Amino acid sequence: MKNCLTIAGSDCSGGAGIQADLKTFSALGTFGMSVVSAVVAENTSRVISIQDIDVKILEDQIDAVFEDIEVAAVKVGMLPGIESMRAVAAKLREYRPPVIVMDPVMVATGGGNLMNPEALGTLKKELIPVVTLLTPNIPEVEIIAGTGIRTQEDMKAAAVEIHRMGAQNVLIKGGHLEGEAYDLLYDGVNFYSFSAERIDTKNTHGTGCTLSSAITANLAKGMDMPSAVAEAKRYLTEAIRHGLAIGKGHGPTNHFHEFYRMN
Numbered sequence: 001m002k003n004c005l006t007i008a009g010s011d012c013s014g015g016a017g018i019q020a021d022l023k024t025f026s027a028l029g030t031f032g033m034s035v036v037s038a039v040v041a042e043n044t045s046r047v048i049s050i051q052d053i054d055v056k057i058l059e060d061q062i063d064a065v066f067e068d069i070e071v072a073a074v075k076v077g078m079l080p081g082i083e084s085m086r087a088v089a090a091k092l093r094e095y096r097p098p099v100i101v102m103d104p105v106m107v108a109t110g111g112g113n114l115m116n117p118e119a120l121g122t123l124k125k126e127l128i129p130v131v132t133l134l135t136p137n138i139p140e141v142e143i144i145a146g147t148g149i150r151t152q153e154d155m156k157a158a159a160v161e162i163h164r165m166g167a168q169n170v171l172i173k174g175g176h177l178e179g180e181a182y183d184l185l186y187d188g189v190n191f192y193s194f195s196a197e198r199i200d201t202k203n204t205h206g207t208g209c210t211l212s213s214a215i216t217a218n219l220a221k222g223m224d225m226p227s228a229v230a231e232a233k234r235y236l237t238e239a240i241r242h243g244l245a246i247g248k249g250h251g252p253t254n255h256f257h258e259f260y261r262m263n
């Protein structure tokens with residue numbers, strides 16, 4: 001079995017963050033481990049408060065995993081600010097895991113800032129250059145690339161720009177645009193399109209986390225990048241289709257529905 005590590009925030013309501021990542025890692029047959037970067041008091045409707053984890057214990061958690069266990073792939077999710085970003089970037093440069101997938105989480109689906117906007121420069125300078133794959137959504141692309149995105153052509157231009165910043169691969173998620181659920185992958189040479197039907201639901205809490213951790217698990221299992229993304233998208237679409245109407249706001253994706261067990 002391959003070992004996957006998520007470095008991300010804790011969502012006590014279980015739909016996003018490390019909780020979504022660990023459920024995805026398990027559902028896809030990998031062994032999941034987690035380094036907590038922040039504790040977020042949140043639910044399907046709102047973010048109440050956030051406590052950043054001290055940098056020392058953030059670093060110690062990473063050391064505890066890497067000094068003992070072989071890590072096939074790392075997923076990085078919410079990093080709340082400059083200090084945590086610097087610490088994680090330094091540890092990733094030190095341990096050099098074979099795969100690093102980063103979801104540059106900025107805002108929760110239910111609203112609420114999860115990243116200090118002042119950390120944008122650190123994200124660009126220290127983290128983007130070390131990642132195997134960056135998976136921004138449209139608002140995140142607009143902030144990172146500094147351009148408005150309305151069309152698939154805009155997505156292409158921004159993917160090239162983010163690749164230039166140092167990300168080996170870029171997957172721009174089009175969930176925030178209208179029409180089909182269209183995502184675009186750029187590997188520095190080719191573009192790959194991934195389309196799925198848009199499911200009419202408000203239960204989309206954790207979709208980005210689920211997709212990036214599913215890609216991480218698939219890469220850990222040895223798939224090439226386009227196959228890992230295609231399979232992860234298939235997994236995610238079913239997890240949204242069978243999404244759970246839990247809570248009063250945006251319910252979570254479902255990792256254990258009948259469709260996936262049978263396929």
Ligand SMILES: Nc1ncnc2c1ncn2[C@@H]1O[C@H](COP(=O)(O)OP(=O)(O)O)[C@@H](O)[C@H]1O
Pocket residue numbers: 136137138173174175176181182183196197198199200201204206207208209211233236237240
């Ligand atoms: N209603 C939906 N039906 C099907 N796929 C969706 C839906 N909403 C989002 N997606 C897909 O979920 C993934 C994450 O989407 P997006 O909303 O863009 O990112 P984030 O969750 O980070 O904000 C993408 O693959 C996107 O295409």
Ligand SMILES: Cc1ncc(COP(=O)(O)O)c(N)n1
Pocket residue numbers: 008009010011016017018040042077078105107108109114204205206207208209210
């Ligand atoms: C701790 C944490 N991390 C990430 C998200 C974003 O989730 P989404 O996958 O809906 O973009 C979240 N709401 N909470």
